[in-house]
Amino acid sequence: MSDITFKHHDPNVMLELWHVTKRFGGLTAVGDVSFKIKKGEIYALIGPNGAGKTTIFNLITGVYALTEGRVIFDGTVVGQGDAIIKDDMRETDVKPFRKQPYDIMSRGMARTFQNIRLFKSETVYNNVLTACHAEADYNIFQSLWRLKVGPKWLTKYYYQEKALREKTEELLKIMGIWEQRDMIAVNLPYGQQRKLEIARALATDPKLLLLDEPAAGMNPEETLALMDLIREIRDRFDLTVLIIEHHMDLVMNVSDRIFVLNFGKPLAEGTPAEIQSNPEVIEAYLGKEDDGDGDA
Amino acid sequence: MGIEYFLQQLVNGICLGGMYALMSVGYSLVYSIMNFSNFAHGGVIMVGAYVGYFALTALNVPFLPAFLLCGVGSGLLAVIIERLVYSPLRKRHAPSLYFIISAMGASIFLENFVIATIDGTPRNYPPIFDNRINIGGISLGVDSLLMIVVSAVALLILMFIIQKTKVGLAIRACSYSEKASTLMGINGDLVIFIIFLMGGVLAGFAGMLYGMRFIVKPTIGQVTNKSFVAAVFGGLGSLPGAIVGSVLLGIMEIFVASFNSNLRDLFVYGLLILVLVIKPSGLMGKVVEDKA
Amino acid sequence: MFSWYYIEGILIQSCYTLLIVLGLSILTGYTGMFSFGHAGFVCIGAYVSILCTMAFGLPYWLSLIIAGLAAMLLGAGLGKITLNLKGDYFCIATLGVGEAIRLIFNNLQLTINVGGKDFLLDGAKGVASIPLKTTLFGDWNALSNGDVGTFLSTLFSSALFIVIIFLTATALLMNSKHGRSMLAVREDELAAQMSGINTFRSKMLAMCMSALYAGIAGGMMAHYFGYLQPKMFLMTKSTEYTIMVIFGGMGSITGSVLGTVLLCALPELLRAVGDWRLVMYGLAVIVIMIVRPKGLMGGKELPVGRICRAVGRVFTKKKKDLPPPDGGSVGEEASV
Numbered sequence: 001m002s003d004i005t006f007k008h009h010d011p012n013v014m015l016e017l018w019h020v021t022k023r024f025g026g027l028t029a030v031g032d033v034s035f036k037i038k039k040g041e042i043y044a045l046i047g048p049n050g051a052g053k054t055t056i057f058n059l060i061t062g063v064y065a066l067t068e069g070r071v072i073f074d075g076t077v078v079g080q081g082d083a084i085i086k087d088d089m090r091e092t093d094v095k096p097f098r099k100q101p102y103d104i105m106s107r108g109m110a111r112t113f114q115n116i117r118l119f120k121s122e123t124v125y126n127n128v129l130t131a132c133h134a135e136a137d138y139n140i141f142q143s144l145w146r147l148k149v150g151p152k153w154l155t156k157y158y159y160q161e162k163a164l165r166e167k168t169e170e171l172l173k174i175m176g177i178w179e180q181r182d183m184i185a186v187n188l189p190y191g192q193q194r195k196l197e198i199a200r201a202l203a204t205d206p207k208l209l210l211l212d213e214p215a216a217g218m219n220p221e222e223t224l225a226l227m228d229l230i231r232e233i234r235d236r237f238d239l240t241v242l243i244i245e246h247h248m249d250l251v252m253n254v255s256d257r258i259f260v261l262n263f264g265k266p267l268a269e270g271t272p273a274e275i276q277s278n279p280e281v282i283e284a285y286l287g288k289e290d291d292g293d294g295d296a
Numbered sequence: 297m298g299i300e301y302f303l304q305q306l307v308n309g310i311c312l313g314g315m316y317a318l319m320s321v322g323y324s325l326v327y328s329i330m331n332f333s334n335f336a337h338g339g340v341i342m343v344g345a346y347v348g349y350f351a352l353t354a355l356n357v358p359f360l361p362a363f364l365l366c367g368v369g370s371g372l373l374a375v376i377i378e379r380l381v382y383s384p385l386r387k388r389h390a391p392s393l394y395f396i397i398s399a400m401g402a403s404i405f406l407e408n409f410v411i412a413t414i415d416g417t418p419r420n421y422p423p424i425f426d427n428r429i430n431i432g433g434i435s436l437g438v439d440s441l442l443m444i445v446v447s448a449v450a451l452l453i454l455m456f457i458i459q460k461t462k463v464g465l466a467i468r469a470c471s472y473s474e475k476a477s478t479l480m481g482i483n484g485d486l487v488i489f490i491i492f493l494m495g496g497v498l499a500g501f502a503g504m505l506y507g508m509r510f511i512v513k514p515t516i517g518q519v520t521n522k523s524f525v526a527a528v529f530g531g532l533g534s535l536p537g538a539i540v541g542s543v544l545l546g547i548m549e550i551f552v553a554s555f556n557s558n559l560r561d562l563f564v565y566g567l568l569i570l571v572l573v574i575k576p577s578g579l580m581g582k583v584v585e586d587k588a
Numbered sequence: 589m590f591s592w593y594y595i596e597g598i599l600i601q602s603c604y605t606l607l608i609v610l611g612l613s614i615l616t617g618y619t620g621m622f623s624f625g626h627a628g629f630v631c632i633g634a635y636v637s638i639l640c641t642m643a644f645g646l647p648y649w650l651s652l653i654i655a656g657l658a659a660m661l662l663g664a665g666l667g668k669i670t671l672n673l674k675g676d677y678f679c680i681a682t683l684g685v686g687e688a689i690r691l692i693f694n695n696l697q698l699t700i701n702v703g704g705k706d707f708l709l710d711g712a713k714g715v716a717s718i719p720l721k722t723t724l725f726g727d728w729n730a731l732s733n734g735d736v737g738t739f740l741s742t743l744f745s746s747a748l749f750i751v752i753i754f755l756t757a758t759a760l761l762m763n764s765k766h767g768r769s770m771l772a773v774r775e776d777e778l779a780a781q782m783s784g785i786n787t788f789r790s791k792m793l794a795m796c797m798s799a800l801y802a803g804i805a806g807g808m809m810a811h812y813f814g815y816l817q818p819k820m821f822l823m824t825k826s827t828e829y830t831i832m833v834i835f836g837g838m839g840s841i842t843g844s845v846l847g848t849v850l851l852c853a854l855p856e857l858l859r860a861v862g863d864w865r866l867v868m869y870g871l872a873v874i875v876i877m878i879v880r881p882k883g884l885m886g887g888k889e890l891p892v893g894r895i896c897r898a899v900g901r902v903f904t905k906k907k908k909d910l911p912p913p914d915g916g917s918v919g920e921e922a923s924v
Contacts, residue, residue: 100786100788101778101781102780102784102785102787105782105783105784106784110782110783111782113779113782117779118775118776118779119776126768126771129768130765130768130771130772130780131784132765133783133784133785134784138765140761140766140793143761144757144760144761146760157764164765204784331676333676333680335624380874381874384878390877390881391620391774392676393616393620393621393622396622396676396679397622397830397834398874398877398878400827400830400873401831401869401871402870403870404827404831404870405871405874408864408866408867408869409867411866412862412867518823521684521687521823524683525684528680532676533675558694559695561687562692565684565685565687565691566688568684569669569681569684569688572669572681576669576670576677
């Protein structure tokens with residue numbers, strides 16, 4: 001189906017969730033969540049375990065179909081549920097639909113996973129190279145001609161593949177895992193696997209990067225380094241970042257705005273300072289999180 | 297077509313369907329929890345048929361003990377296969393492709409082991425119940441009726457275990473999410489042991505019934521292909537679906553065969569393709585969403 | 589016993605089997621999909637090609653192309669209905685389609701009258717006296733008779749030529765973004781999707797290529813044996829092809845070559861073992877999956893270039909009569 005774009009869409013908004021609801025059977029995993037993420041922002045999604053944060057990621061990326069609501073990515077509707085609550089922005093009669101995940105992602109989204117999902121038995125280098133595919137458009141027959149010489153339509157493979165390999169090298173160097181390029185991904189130490197996953201995500205040239213608990217299992221120093229890294233790649237690649245995180249230090253330091261979820265329901269939204277001083281959040285989340293921090 | 301002939305064929309169909317049900321239930325149980333098609337199931341059925349054959353001929357035991365022996369033999373075999381073949385893969389969290397390939401290896405092994413040690417010639421069971429009875433003017437073989445009763449009882453017991461007992465609850469929980477169930481204190485290894493045991497026992501019964509009705513040879517395990525079709529027809533991964541699908545498939549197959557016996561196998565695979573095109577989730581299947 | 593005629597036969601068989609295994613390697617080894625009905629695609633290819641040559645009098649090379657395309661079309665149809673489904677549907681569907689094709693030809697009674705000549709497709713009895721067109725490496729007699737045209741056409745449609753072409757093309761394709769996307773599907777389908785890879789298209793491509801290879805090989809097979817019966821395409825045949833892929837190693841092309849050549853020659857060498865051969869195969873498959881799931885080659889390629897250089901080194905050293913400095917023998921290179 002053709003894309004639905006909004007004329008009155010605010011061009012400064014990268015991602016908008018509009019009254020998004022997801023139910024599994026009778027269970028409401030995400031209930032009526034709305035937020036807008038501005039371009040260039042680092043936006044954090046926090047909430048206790050089971051609050052529905054990863055479900056929101058899966059709704060944005062099209063892994064799950066929306067029950068209700070709408071997801072708009074850079075002015076294009078990428079997901080539409082059955083009914084729209086409080087619909088005041090309907091321009092056309094939009095039927096519920098769901099785009100294929102690869103379609104959504106290739107529009108300029110990339111994500112990492114809470115439980116790292118690499119192409120396990122491939123080398124670090126190939127993990128990133130595989131994700132670089134989008135920039136090459138040579139077809140099956142063009143991939144059979146490997147030489148530099150020949151008419152332009154025939155030498156596509158050579159030049160495009162060269163560009164892909166240069167990009168892969170650049171990304172691996174930025175993430176500091178160039179030395180490990182020939183290692184099998186699953187043999188990397190945990191922290192480097194996280195970095196590799198981010199490198200793979202960046203390889204698709206995203207506008208919006210979704211990070212699902214990137215600091216999980218990292219020690220404080222690694223977390224600190226990761227914070228710098230996230231800021232650095234945001235600036236370097238001109239990204240918007242949506243981040244799910246448990247580490248409160250990381251969230252409060254790195255993010256521009258924070259959205260708090262509790263049991264699938266929105267609880268608060270604001271700058272780190274506002275969130276830290278919000279009594280509801282402190283009661284529902286931060287109080288519990290203090291105990292949690294003790295364990296971590 | 298006379299009404300008597302029709303009813304006789306119906307009984308034959310239910311009889312065949314019951315046998316498919318015994319097979320496809322074991323397959324569906326494994327599929328619903330371990331998420332792979334256990335293609336070694338056919339080998340287990342075949343070994344069950346041989347156990348029954350030798351119990352009746354070489355050991356001269358009466359029907360009922362022989363029947364139970366089949367169940368025990370096949371149940372043990374299924375559990376042994378799980379321990380030796382699948383368990384090492386499970387420990388490694390191997391992809392399901394590896395399980396399918398190993399299952400294929402196991403089925404090749406079983407089939408050819410029997411060919412190499414016994415031989416490949418088809419054998420006939422000694423006649424056990426070859427008398428016929430008359431019900432309302434319709435002459436029916438005692439063996440057909442017995443098969444229907446036996447299949448029904450075995451399946452009812454299975455459904456009772458799954459629906460009403462603690463073990464059944466654990467199995468159902470694991471079929472939703474094995475990982476989560478394990479975290480909740482359910483012994484995943486034990487559940488898998490039990491489903492293989494139950495599936496194996498039913499496979500043994502099916503093997504003996506098949507042998508009684510048709511013949512015994514090393515390749516009869518391939519009849520399970522039809523029970524896979526039945527499982528898809530009923531809804532992949534759904535236990536009641538597998539039973540309903542099997543019985544319906546059996547009945548349809550018999551009627552197609554009475555029309556033209558050459559077409560019966562073709563009909564079954566044609567039906568499979570039709571189901572996949574029209575309604576892949578089958579009669580009672582559910583749509584599953586991926587977990588990220 | 590080992591006359592050239594005999595060896596040539598084994599080599600031709602190895603060639604078309606290799607083509608099938610290569611296709612299956614793309615499907616199972618690279619993309620991680622399991623097919624139980626590959627013999628069905630071979631069957632379609634075989635029947636379509638003899639239909640072309642015997643009923644319609646088309647040249648052999650054209651019949652191979654048509655056979656391949658017919659099988660590919662079937663593969664594409666099968667892919668279209670199953671590849672979007674979650675679960676083992678694909679696997680069971682291949683099983684069903686493979687058997688269905690065989691059963692259709694088993695029941696098909698067909699007489700085609702073309703140009704006054706009857707061509708009979710007689711169900712389970714099969715088709716006999718198919719022209720023997722498959723050569724190992726061209727018809728060299730024709731060349732010595734001065735018939736260059738015949739020689740060239742047989743050369744370009746010879747088993748060895750076709751297999752080398754497809755081997756090269758496959759190796760190149762697997763080392764491109766298309767091949768890498770297939771590997772990504774095998775490794776983690778969700779992660780592949782989340783990297784923007786159209787996994788359906790990758791799986792479809794694998795399925796189509798695989799069916800194409802099998803169809804062409806079927807045509808070669810029919811024109812090698814000279815007769816055709818549906819029972820040549822039983823499900824056990826499909827599993828045998830899969831075993832070759834697994835022996836060689838999933839995700840390795842040179843592995844597939846090794847596996848095929850080994851398992852094609854082995855039945856001849858293992859005659860004495862008889863029925864135990866397949867028992868051992870079954871056992872070996874299980875052990876491979878547990879101990880070394882990547883097979884002989886462990887998912888790596890045999891370093892063809894390095895072996896050539898190493899062999900060259902050995903020969904040049906012999907000439908100069910120098911002791912080998914590092915003992916880099918061919919065997920060691922191969923085991924890297």
